[in-house]
Amino acid sequence: MMIEQLSELYGRQIPSRDVSPSLLTNSAVCRRPAFDGAYCQRCGQSADRRSTTLPNGAIYCPHCIQMGRLTSNDELCTIAEPNQFTSRLPALTWTGVLTTLQAECSHRIQAAFEQRQDTLLWAVTGAGKTEMLFPGIAWALEAGLRVAVASPRVDVCLELAPRLQAAFNAVDQAVLYDDMKGAYQYCQLTICTTHQLLRFYHAFDVLVVDEVDAFPFASDPGLKYASEQAKKPNGALLYLTAIPSDWLQRAARKGELVMTYLPIRYHGHLLPEIKVVRTRDWRAKMHQGRLPDRLVRQMRENFTHRRRFLLFAPHVADLPALKRALELTFPGETVVTVHAADPERHAKVSRMRSRELNFLVTTTILERGVTFPEIDVFVLGAEDQVFSTAALVQIAGRAGRSASDPDGAVRFYANQLTEVIKTAQQQIKFVNRKARRIQHDSVRPM
Incomplete structure (x- = not known):
């Protein structure tokens, strides 16, 4: 889209080809080369001339190409940020209270x-x-x-x-x-x-x-x-x-x-800790329409006690077979899956948030940034390499987020106890030890 207004360049860097010619002559517009030698000025990374040279002799940056191709023939245009804002006092309209x-x-x-x-x-x-x-x-x-x-x-x-x-x-x-x-x-x-x-x-x-x-x-x-x-x-x-x-x-x-x-949540309670449940050949069973017995028992217990939960799977490719196995095992339950490329993902998350769904089957797309009160968290195939330690800690952190239910269950169903899983367990135990020591102390810099 062509930039037509000066304000669209305030504090931004836009390739000159995307800026209206009438703006390029304005004295407020600063233009600088898109490349400094082989280094892209937009993302700071270098381009390998052997693989990024174009027929016209210019090179392009492969690292930030998703933002539009930037070449060594381009210039980046900007206008120094003028902070042209109307003062509104007070700015904060939130009426909550911090602990x-x-x-x-x-x-x-x-x-x-x-x-x-x-x-x-x-x-x-x-x-x-x-x-x-x-x-x-x-x-x-x-x-x-x-x-x-x-x-x-x-x-x-x-x-x-x-x-x-x-x-x-x-x-x-x-x-x-x-x-x-x-x-x-x-x-x-x-x-x-x-x-x-x-x-x-x-x-x-x-x-x-x-x-x-x-x-x-x-x-x-x-x-x-x-x-x-x-x-x-x-x-x-x-x-x-x-x-x-x-x-x-x-x-x-x-x-x-x-x-x-x-190291402590707003409601003063510790993080729910990860319990690992060993399984055998869960993926092979899943493709036969079956699930690990201990996962089935846990889900039945949740349904009996009306405990909602998130069920994480490693890959999008696992979702169809997992959905079928869940429908065969629990024919009376609505099974909804969600992943990053799902065009209905926001609507599905809203259904879970509004309690229309008893559970939601998801990939790591919901490992962070969403909060559902009063839920448990289960991970099937937690040993898969797609799960980093950070991802597993964040997934575990979906449980126990509300003051009314700070102790949600976290169960990882895995063929083996990997170092990644053990490190995730250790990190949660570490912050919980810290939290116990400073529950009544002030926050301090480290």
């Missing part, structure tokens, strides 16, 4: 924003990270600053957007993701996928990157580069995670990041 621990953590976050510090918030799943952001975001918005909250996954962004809109209902908000409906709009508050940060350049005074342990952010150095480039040089960057990676912990130890640690 003592949350409030102390929130104070540290706001202080980091005010001091333009880069920060890591290590908080367990269900700690109430989003609500802890509100005072700091309110301070930034009231100061006329530009704010963004980014997450690797579209579903998380779509979950965050209405919560942020309700918390700051007088502030214009943009929600950006691939295949979104509608055109881009210049707004003070932006919610976007981390891929969309590739389109921004020195735009945000405050940038929050949620779920930094999640795919694809955790494995894509271009997205880390994009997050650093999207904030202003004197801006504040906050990383949020329940499972900090090695590089984040190293950065904290070196003093490059200020770390705040919150």
Whole structure:
């Protein structure tokens, strides 16, 4: 889509071919080469000339090509962020109350924003990270600053957007993701996928990157580069995670990041711990229309006690056979499956949230970013390589999120006890030990 308005270039970087010729002559537009040698200026990664040279001799970047092909013949156009926002006081319309621990953590976050510090918030799943952001975001918005909250996954962004809109209902908000409906709009508050940060350049005074342990952010150095480039040089960057990676912990130890640690959920209860149930040849049985006996018994117990649950499977390819086996085993139950490419996934998640479904069968698409009260969590095939330690911890974290039901069951059905599963168990036990020691103490930096 051709850029026609100057405001569409505020704090963004757009290839010159996508900018109206009438705008290119404007003195406010800054143009810089898309490549510095073999390095892409949009994602910071290098292109191998042997495989990326075009017939005209230019090279292109294969790493961020999903945002549109960028070549060494292109220029990136931007206009310095002017912060043209109308002040609305107070910005925060949320009327909830933080716990003592949350409030102390929130104070540290706001202080980091005010001091333009880069920060890591290590908080367990269900700690109430989003609500802890509100005072700091309110301070930034009231100061006329530009704010963004980014997450690797579209579903998380779509979950965050209405919560942020309700918390700051007088502030214009943009929600950006691939295949979104509608055109881009210049707004003070932006919610976007981390891929969309590739389109921004020195735009945000405050940038929050949620779920930094999640795919694809955790494995894509271009997205880390994009997050650093999207904030202003004197801006504040906050990383949020329940499972900090090695590089984040190293950065904290070196003093490059200020770390705040919150190992307990907002309702004061510990994380439900993972129980592993050994199975044999579950996939072969599933294709015969059968399920592991212990899983069947557990599901029957849930149906008897009207306990809803999520059932995770490793791959989309497993879902048809799993659905058939469930329908044969429980003919009276409605079996609904969901995955990332499912065009009805949002509607299905809404049905689960509104309690129309007793359970939902899913892939890792629901490992994070969604909350269903009073549920248990089961994983079939937890030994599969598709499940990382971070994914398994996040999946376990779907249980026990509500104060009315903080002790949901977590059962992993696996052919073998892998190192990944054991590490996930150890991480949850580690934070629970920390939580026991500081339940009555203040949040402290580590």
